[in-house]
Amino acid sequence: MSNKFVIAVYVDNQFGVLTRVTSMFTRRGFNIDALTVGETESPAYSRITISLSGDGYAREQLINQMRKLFNVKKVEVLEDDKCIKRELMLIKINNKPENRADIHFAVDAYRAKVVDYTTDGMCIEVTGDPTKIDAFVELMKPFGIIEICRTGIVALERGTTSLLEK
């Protein structure tokens, strides 16, 4: 079983709050794989989505320590089977004539999009579950990856509930 998990956090929409959260991770020795932050349905709050790995102990500690921070309003673990996870990646690769067809075939198969194109290179946008993104990266490796930028995971629970009102 994978020990990766995703946490959604509602925090006060004020400056310095992200630092408070990430500083706690450093202090307590938690390693995060990815973190995203952005606006929410309520102007008072921002939503941080954190993906990280750790055992049950680390998971409990992390949530408890986070709940202690004053600007943190809500912390929830998003269980894999009950949520939708998405990530966006921009990937720049070499564009050699002999690989062009293979690349286009992959782009089609992954429902990705070529968003920049020169005779030497191209930039592709891929959206999806992080495992799909990982797979796409693997697929591109033989063609020569120049640069990768990933957003980190955003995630929502399935159904009609709102995390804030839960």
Added chain:
Amino acid sequence: MKLTGAEIIIKTLIEQGVTDVFGYPGGQVINIYDALYKYRDQINHVLTAHEQGASHAADGYSRATGKVGVCIATSGPGATNLVTGIATAMLDSIPMVAITGNVPCSLIGKDSFQEIDITGITLPITKHNYFVNDIAKLADSIREAFRIARSGRPGPVLVDVPKDVQVATYEFEEQPIPEKFPLKKAEQCEINEAIALLNASKRPYIYIGGGAAGLGLGHEIEALANKLDAYIGCTFMGLSAVNNDCDRFLGMQGMHGHYASSMAQKDADLILGIGVRFSDRATGNVAKYAKGTKVIQLDPDFSEINKNVLVDLGIVGDVKDAFLRIAAGVDKADHPDWKAVVEAHRTREAQFDAEQRAQAGERLTPRRLFDIVNANKLPHTVFVTDVGQHQMWTAQYAEFDAPRRFVSSGGLGTMGFGLGAAIGARVATGDPTVLITGDGSFGMNLNELATAVSYQLPLVIVIVNNGVLGMVRQWQTLFFGGRYSNTVLERKTNFVKLAEAFGAVGMAAATPEELEVAFRQAVKVNGPVVIDAYIDKDEFVLPMLPPGGSIEDIITAAKKKGESEA
């Protein structure tokens, strides 16, 4: 009523019930000091010799009373000098509000003179902190700071106020002190489970920590111990929560705990932990700790449950409420076998004690020193310590006769804490205050002697002087083959003359008789007295559980130099 930001700060402090603050003026708090001058009839400011002293004084003030301690410092170095004091308060969950000035908002981020990002620096060592760049939020930020500091598991909060906010004016209206954030009351099923565990226990041990020290439950804990036929032990931070003359009380357990207390905890079949966090110094090797023993933990902080030790039952929230409900529900019990086990440990400990006294002969030893201090101290004495061997001896030997009588840096272990904290404790309580310190620790912040003299504070300062950094030396003896790297203090400081130079009284004591004479005189002096008391450099703090060891590895007799290389 329109007031300046500086006036709003002081008015809000007064509104929050603050009567004393500790601090040091400077360029970016000059307006706050002007407001302190204006309201000097309502709020007393104690000027320390160094901002660190102010932070420790605010901490000692709080430890001795439970009130929120307040310190004020200017921007830059003033603010950074508070850092050790804030961290000390954080690690021991002491409610404190630190107010710092900063450069005007227009100069923030430009590396201006005495500009420092103190909210950034103190992020991991405060419960919360504020950078107030809007005067409209100033009073409420301070109010919230107090509320956070005193609610739940207490802790320090810092409020950083740029100079232009201190100068600006805004409407101010006094408000009542808000209630603490409510604590969850334990579910009845949890209480029932605890009661069932306690009723089933044959060898119960009540284990009190810093979280219980301020609850005023001493008598109730003793009553529960009597009812359950249980014994009481405590952590370092739990000292003085139960008076030392309580017959059920075995004293501190842990690395330098009482033999009987540590052994009883090992032999217990149930530990009822009240406001304890199972620190590494208390548990020793955590893998071997409380094996086969059921553990119940009551704590206001949910993150403490299962953090260091996996417990059988964790009850989070209002500890006092949970404790009283549990205590009311348990059945009266009789455990003669358990009593016999514990009394055997006690007899053994009494033997160690008698041996120690016999070995001392005519010499002044730590044991003798405390016999003299205990016999001659005034009622309700607050014991304050620095950090090191003298601190552990105080924890082991000092007799506390009321709650909040032990003021010492437990979690952070801050050398140099003592004198500032003693000043704070004395200002707060007006009760007799004895500082037990070492020549190493005292050397760190002895400048505060000037403060004690200025305010004519009757402090008895006993320097347990062995000419070495004794605790590190003890480790060097036991675990480093007697290689005394930089722990021998080749200093020629004459502490008697030093005290006199500061305007305090100085005395020296090399024998038990001299100490007795000096101490008896000292408690009558209306001002600070320094007693330089000499002990041998090779006195050990015993018993000792070696670091990472468990109760089986307990060291009870001094090993000779280099005998053990663990």
